[in-house]
Amino acid sequence: MFYKKFIFFVIILFSASTTFSNETIFNGKFVQGGIVIGQNKLAKKVFFNKKIIQISKDGYFMFGFGRDYKSSSTLKIIKDSKDDILKYNFNIEKSIYKIEKISGLPNKMVTPGPEFYKKINEDRTLIKNSMNEKYVVDKFPLTFIKPTEGRISGIYGSQRILNGVKKNPHGGLDIAAPEGTPIKTMSDGKVLLAAKGLYYTGNIVIIDHGYDLQSMYIHMKDINIKKGDLVKQGQIIGTVGSTGRSTGPHLHWNVYWNKVRVNPEILLAISK
Numbered sequence: 001m002f003y004k005k006f007i008f009f010v011i012i013l014f015s016a017s018t019t020f021s022n023e024t025i026f027n028g029k030f031v032q033g034g035i036v037i038g039q040n041k042l043a044k045k046v047f048f049n050k051k052i053i054q055i056s057k058d059g060y061f062m063f064g065f066g067r068d069y070k071s072s073s074t075l076k077i078i079k080d081s082k083d084d085i086l087k088y089n090f091n092i093e094k095s096i097y098k099i100e101k102i103s104g105l106p107n108k109m110v111t112p113g114p115e116f117y118k119k120i121n122e123d124r125t126l127i128k129n130s131m132n133e134k135y136v137v138d139k140f141p142l143t144f145i146k147p148t149e150g151r152i153s154g155i156y157g158s159q160r161i162l163n164g165v166k167k168n169p170h171g172g173l174d175i176a177a178p179e180g181t182p183i184k185t186m187s188d189g190k191v192l193l194a195a196k197g198l199y200y201t202g203n204i205v206i207i208d209h210g211y212d213l214q215s216m217y218i219h220m221k222d223i224n225i226k227k228g229d230l231v232k233q234g235q236i237i238g239t240v241g242s243t244g245r246s247t248g249p250h251l252h253w254n255v256y257w258n259k260v261r262v263n264p265e266i267l268l269a270i271s272k
């Protein structure tokens with residue numbers, strides 16, 4: 001996978017005694033689009049870039065970096081007393097993304113007509129509001145599965161230039177598979193949205209896994225679950241389709257940490 005060629009550097013600064021140096025375990029990629037799972041059994045509070053993040057009873061927590069993340073980040077772990085603090089500075093390695101230029105497309109495929117603006121805005125609000133619903137659970141998501149089997153037809157981060165117009169970067173992983181192929185949830189969670197007929201995404205499911213981790217399944221044909229359902233990892237939530245803005249049957253799969261898209265392939269790679 002493409003990110004393996006990047007070397008990452010971790011600079012660890014301790015304000016407390018170095019006897020604590022081995023007590024935090026990190027599993028993940030300190031790279032743009034990367035996601036990291038940490039564990040410190042003594043942690044009482046964890047701050048990632050000043051944002052307080054949830055810790056499980058076993059001391060697990062999670063953080064991630066968007067596609068264009070700046071170079072550095074900080075992590076602060078507070079233990080029993082206020083003076084017992086661990087500080088980490090991470091250097092986040094740059095990722096290099098693919099540029100895809102497609103020309104000669106009919107213009108209505110590239111830019112939607114004004115008659116669709118209202119619908120597009122309503123869809124955007126629906127997705128945003130759904131993702132704002134927080135699911136709090138103690139069970140930490142440690143393992144992840146690929147939602148469907150098929151050919152990888154689009155990767156995270158690619159910059160698409162259609163008819164010379166720079167579009168939003170591709171934020172997920174495309175898996176091309178025949179229509180009707182089952183789609184499974186990547187990890188346990190709660191369904192935040194299960195809706196049909198959105199302009200861009202078509203039939204869509206959003207699942208919250210706790211710890212600010214969310215997954216999104218787009219262009220589906222059938223949907224088997226409904227908003228509010230608790231789902232188990234591997235449970236079939238629907239099937240592959242080509243609804244919304246799609247040129248053929250495939251699943252577009254997004255993974256978000258703290259509302260920012262991260263690379264689903266990195267998530268699969270850190271799965272235990």
Ligand SMILES: [Zn+2]
Pocket residue numbers: 154170172173174251252253
């Ligand atoms: Zn896609």
